[in-house]
Amino acid sequence: MIHEPMPFFAFMDQALYGENGYYMTDRPRFGRSGDFYTSVQVSALYGALWGHVALMDSADQDTVSVVELGCGDGGLAAAMLPAMLLSPRLRGRKIEYAGVDLSPVALQRATLRVGTALEGLSGRETVSTVFARTPAALVESTGDRFLGAWVFGNEVLDAIPCDVVRVDRSGLWRLWVAPAKEVPPDAQPGVLAGGARRSYFLAQDRDQAWARELWTHWAPLLDEFAVDEVVGEWSVGMSQWVAGMLVDLRPRTVNFVDYGGLLRDVVGPDRPRGSVRGYRRHELVDNILDTTPDCDITYDVNFEPVQRLLGAHGLRASALQRQGAFLLGLPDVLTVLQTFEQQYPGGVRAASSLFMPGGGLGDRFVVCRAE
Ligand SMILES: C[S@@+](CC[C@H](N)C(=O)[O-])C[C@H]1O[C@@H](n2cnc3c(N)ncnc32)[C@H](O)[C@@H]1O
Structure with missing residues (x-):
């Protein structure tokens, strides 16, 4: 069970490759x-x-x-x-x-x-x-x-595993996951639906190398697409x-x-919530935050x-x-x-x-x- 607030990438890592993670059990997957x-x-x-x-x-x-x-x-x-x-x-x-x-x-x-x-x-x-x-x-x-x-x-x-990130005119935001009662009150709602667990965005500083690289490539999209924000996946892993x-x-x-595809194929106004999704028994899963590790979690690759x-x-x-x-x-x-x-x-x-x-x-x- 995942209790602590954690960035989405850590959540996905545990859900897929943790103890009893989706890919680690003898469940038929393919x-x-x-x-x-x-x-x-x-x-x-x-x-x-x-x-x-x-x-x-x-x-x-x-x-x-x-x-x-x-x-x-x-x-x-x-x-x-x-x-x-x-x-x-x-x-x-x-x-x-x-x-x-x-x-x-x-x-x-x-x-x-x-x-x-x-x-x-x-x-x-x-x-x-x-x-x-x-x-x-x-x-x-x-x-x-x-x-x-x-x-x-x-x-x-x-x-x-990937992070889900949002770039807007105020900066860079990273998606976090926590049990509903542990979500910080001032957090901004995240893009993944929540039940017992919620997703929310926290501001991410841009000092780290991955954040600088992301910013360099993603910030120009705001003007290019004439939008206030873009959301998508970024995988340091x-x-x-x-x-x-x-x-x-x-x-x-x-x-x-x-x-x-290329960045502009996977991030843009046509994908306001990014592309992270879950599959179980060939159906899209509604709320991957509460159903793991019972479903595959995946996303479109940049x-x-x-x-x-x-x-x-x-x-x-x-x-x-x-x-x-x-x-x-x-x-x-x-x-x-x-x-x-x-x-x-x-x-x-x-x-x-x-x-x-x-x-x-x-x-x-x-x-x-x-x-
Ligand atoms: C979606 S399945 C695809 C399996 C197979 N290539 C196919 O097309 O049927 C992804 C596979 O990649 C493996 N995988 C994920 N991350 C990996 C990593 N860092 N190194 C090696 N295998 C990894 C998973 O365990 C899983 O078996």
Whole structure:
């Protein structure tokens, strides 16, 4: 139970990753029996297509080294690795796969699921797999094997705790959460509905580095949109985690897929309450403050700080692309689709929401890529 007033990011951290947190229990989370679908559960074609990207990006490597961040229950790897084994682009090379996830339950499930998916496959002996809770732990257990790897993360950034902030003409405000009776009387009402717990804004000084950075990028939005305030999410944890990963793994290619976009896609007058939301059993949850850790909490990712970090670590970030356009625009994509259709007749059509615009996953998700 959470009793103390705490910034929203600490609340989200406890709700998702604390003792009995949403991602730490053996609850089914993904797919029909869980709370939400990611592209991974929509179709094994998603893993096959990203395996294709990994092989193309690693064409000059003797071993194809893949690190998946936030691998969850291993659904992507269970589809991607068998598809890579079938691909002529593998050319008999070895594959080294590492799944990284903060949740020990997820790692257990992923180990089992990936092992089962590879069982009995021709070429299985050329694939090695390893699982770790953090990039640093991966390096500690594998030495330099995954340095310079091809790195991928589907819907991992949106699961990293964030703050909710408001910028207005008087300054910067940060969202706090407390039991209703502990809310300071002079606090300003927050953007998340309250029952037993309430959210409220407290003024935040701008001395700290994160607050200065946020102010630099967000304050101009007030005049640009001609509004008195903007509200949205800011994740110091995401930036620290991405920066740590870049130092630990020194990846050659990084791919993040998530909902979100550039700052002006995720913060603006059309989103007066920001984008934090909760899902349970495929429904939006009304009041996430009182229902955690029984629901997933997530938000739209602002990729701009991520792109700045990638650039600062010597990687060249491409412009963000919609998932559908990115996947369908891949070189040789028809060959991948044909191979998949031969294996799973009707499978490409069944996977069409991965590519569909207009509310489909093809439009809602964006690919942030740097090499
Ligand atoms: C929304 S799920 C996505 C799982 C999987 N990638 C998929 O698409 O089905 C987010 C996953 O990221 C993991 N995660 C969150 N923060 C993480 C972190 N800092 N490091 C590693 N894994 C993290 C969670 O435990 C969870 O399994």
